Amino acid sequence: xxxxxxxxxxxxxxxxxxxxxxLTGMGQMPIFxxxxxxxLPGLSWLGNxxxxxxxxxxxxxxxxxxxxxxxxxxxxxxxLRPTLTTAGKWRVTLYGAVALTGVVRVLQxxxxxxxxxxxxxxxxxxxxxxxxxxxxxxxAAGRKAAVAGRK
Amino acid sequence: xxxxxxxxxxxxxVAAAPVAxxxxxxDAAAASGEQLATLFDLSKCVGCGACVAGCxxxxxxxxxNPQKPFPKMYPSRVKAEDFSDKREVDDRxxxxxxxxxxxxxxxxxGKAISLxxxxxxxxxxxxxxxxxxxxxxAVRHDDGAVVIDAxxxxxxxxxxxxxxxxxxxxxxxxxxxxxxxxxxxxxxVMYKCDRCHGRxxxxxxxxxxxxxxxxxxxxxxRKQIIAxxxxxxxxxxxxxxxxxxxxxxxxxxxxxxxxxxLHAALxxxxxxxxxxxxxxVMGKEKNLATAxxxxxxxxxAAGILRVANRARKAAKEDDHA
Numbered sequence: 001x002x003x004x005x006x007x008x009x010x011x012x013x014x015x016x017x018x019x020x021x022x023l024t025g026m027g028q029m030p031i032f033x034x035x036x037x038x039x040l041p042g043l044s045w046l047g048n049x050x051x052x053x054x055x056x057x058x059x060x061x062x063x064x065x066x067x068x069x070x071x072x073x074x075x076x077x078x079x080l081r082p083t084l085t086t087a088g089k090w091r092v093t094l095y096g097a098v099a100l101t102g103v104v105r106v107l108q109x110x111x112x113x114x115x116x117x118x119x120x121x122x123x124x125x126x127x128x129x130x131x132x133x134x135x136x137x138x139x140a141a142g143r144k145a146a147v148a149g150r151k
Numbered sequence: 152x153x154x155x156x157x158x159x160x161x162x163x164x165v166a167a168a169p170v171a172x173x174x175x176x177x178d179a180a181a182a183s184g185e186q187l188a189t190l191f192d193l194s195k196c197v198g199c200g201a202c203v204a205g206c207x208x209x210x211x212x213x214x215x216n217p218q219k220p221f222p223k224m225y226p227s228r229v230k231a232e233d234f235s236d237k238r239e240v241d242d243r244x245x246x247x248x249x250x251x252x253x254x255x256x257x258x259x260x261g262k263a264i265s266l267x268x269x270x271x272x273x274x275x276x277x278x279x280x281x282x283x284x285x286x287x288x289a290v291r292h293d294d295g296a297v298v299i300d301a302x303x304x305x306x307x308x309x310x311x312x313x314x315x316x317x318x319x320x321x322x323x324x325x326x327x328x329x330x331x332x333x334x335x336x337x338x339x340v341m342y343k344c345d346r347c348h349g350r351x352x353x354x355x356x357x358x359x360x361x362x363x364x365x366x367x368x369x370x371x372x373r374k375q376i377i378a379x380x381x382x383x384x385x386x387x388x389x390x391x392x393x394x395x396x397x398x399x400x401x402x403x404x405x406x407x408x409x410x411x412x413l414h415a416a417l418x419x420x421x422x423x424x425x426x427x428x429x430x431x432v433m434g435k436e437k438n439l440a441t442a443x444x445x446x447x448x449x450x451x452a453a454g455i456l457r458v459a460n461r462a463r464k465a466a467k468e469d470d471h472a
Contacts, residue, residue, distance in 0.1 A: 003461065028285040030307040031336075034229060049313055050435070053283060057439035064446035065453070072454025080461075106443045109282040109433065121287025121303060128285075 005073050005082065006147075010066060017063040018095075018134070024059060025131055027052030057106070064099050088146030094134040101127035186276065186295030187351065188376035188401040189360070191269060192383060195367045198252050198267035203241055205362025206250040206271075209347060213301070214238070214247050215340060217324030222333035229338060231323035243422030244270070246322035246342040250359055253423070255416040257408055266408055269359065269367070270424055271344035272297060272318045273393060273400040276373075279432040280310035280319060289319075289341075295373065295401040296346040303327055306339035313432060315397050316424035319343040346401075373401060380405050398431030 027046050032038040038047030045051045074081060084092065104114055105123055115123055221231045234240065238247040250271040256263055278297045281289040288304040291297045299310065299319060305328045311319045319341040328337025347357035351370075355361075360368045369379070380391050380403045392410045393403040404426075406413060414426040 003457075003464075005457070005461070028283070028309075030309055030312075035226065036228075049283060049309060050432075054436060054439055057436055057443055061439065061442040061446045064443060065450040068447040068450025069454040069457070072451040073457050074454075076455050076458040103443060103447075106440050109277070110440060117290035117292050117298075118300075120281075120290055121300075124285060124287040 005077055005080070006070060010069070014063065014066045014070075017059050017066065018138075020059040021056060021063060022131065022135060024052045024056040025128075028056065060099075060102050060106070063095075064103065067095055067099055082147035085145055085148055087141050087144035090137055090141070091146050094130060094137055097130040098127065098134055101130060185293060186373045186401055187346075187370055188274075188295060188373040188403060189346070189357070189368050189370045190376045190380050190383070191368050191402070191404045193266055193268060193367070193404055193406040194387065194389070195365045196252070196267040196269060197365060198254060199364065200241070200252060201362045201364055202269055202359035202368070203248070203250050203252060205358040206344070207241075207248065209350070209358035210249060213342075215301070215322040215325040215342065217322055217339070218329065219324060221324040222329065224338065225334050232321040232339065233323055234320070235322065235324075244318060244320050244343070244424070245422060246320045246340075249342065249344040253417055255408075255413040257412045257416045259408065264408065266406060266413060268404065268406075268413065268426070271359075271402075272346070273316060273397070273402040274344075274346055275397050276399040276401065277397075277431075277433040279313040279315075279397070282433055283313050284310055292348060294348070294351060296348040296351065298345040298348050299341050299343060301326060301340045301342070304340045305331075305337035306341055307337065308341060310341055315427075315429035315432060317421070318424060320422060376401075376403060392426055396429040398434045 023046070026032070028049070032043070033047040038044050101123055105120075105127060107114055108120060108123065215235065217233070217235050219235075221233070224231070234245040234247055237245065241248050241251055243251055250269060253268045253270050254265055255268060256265045258264070274295055274297045275291075276295070278289070278291050280299075281291045281297055286303065286305055286307075289297065289299045289310050304326055306321050306323070306326060308319070308321050311317050311321070320343065321339050321341050323339040326337070326340035328339065331337060347355070347359075351357060356370060357368075360370055369376070371379070377394055380394065383389060383405045384391050387405070387407060389405045389407050390409050391403060391405055393400045404410070410426045411428075417423070417425055419425040
């Protein structure tokens, strides 16, 4: 019996990375210090932009690795390729958009700026909006299966 | 994925490194010569304040006019920052004073020497204020000027926190946050020198340069300005600040006195930046950023290897059947 195309450990890692990214992404805004969350014992790091930005990048690398691994497996599966449900299509779209806008922002901070200086705001806002959309989706339909049948 | 597959995908990522690394070549933009930089010859500055007056005149229309009383902000620890009744202050950076002159007095060979140092935003090559702004309101233009857009800034002051010199200054009661949730998010607008981006884009020079009677400051392509700074330092036995600080800035100072001594002589504090050795804030994240760019290569390799492994195992099971 071959191992599942999308093993449970990979799904769990994806969830952990996504939750960590949501937390450290919120940490890019001055929220945790303002609302006393960074004052809680053990959570002072949430008020340190250097730490949250570094963690956001590290978790972003993990998520991009996992997502591209899913995509490559799905594309390479041939006749065994599982069919995406509606929830699965939403998941692919939202995760893909949040990862894509994040990678473009990383490139923007390097030396391969893809958008003009005055358009960076739209990139940031899109990244934030898609992340919020993903959060809303996770709360509303996060437990729905992404693929029609396990193959 | 088994361990072998993981190692293979890691190998793919390493092999892809030459592709991804140039995308993050942090010196490429600076080396292109397109960014403009300024050079301050501190030996020429007499501290007359003409640059400060020129700056204030050129930017009078850009200064904030806050609505009062300020909206109450929650929680109570969030304090308003208000310089609207102290607009005349010119001995520190404020939302109404984007350039000021510091004076450092040091003793050399038993003799007290005072040096005047015009201070404003350093316009970093990789500005943490712009690269870490979560709202896209701080940007670095192609000419190297780092500008905060007062129309969309929410005044969270992250830019000030991450700036090695804590340059941007906040004014409460103005800006976009008033139209959103003024009680719960935002706190005004951050202000700082924009190196007269509009004037320079129109072919002019920054107001401080035009106003200076002693030609303390010059502006030009970064490469040429760096060369000029080294020439000046060589000729005068001087010292350079700003070339490598925070990974490189577009503001270079040449001083006859070492900057460590000047820094030690300064009274630093809010709105009064020092001249310390500033580590490269964004450089610390370079390796992680490279990992993000390599991750897709490793992920694709891992995904394909998994499918190949499944196919091989399935074929083996068929043979045994």
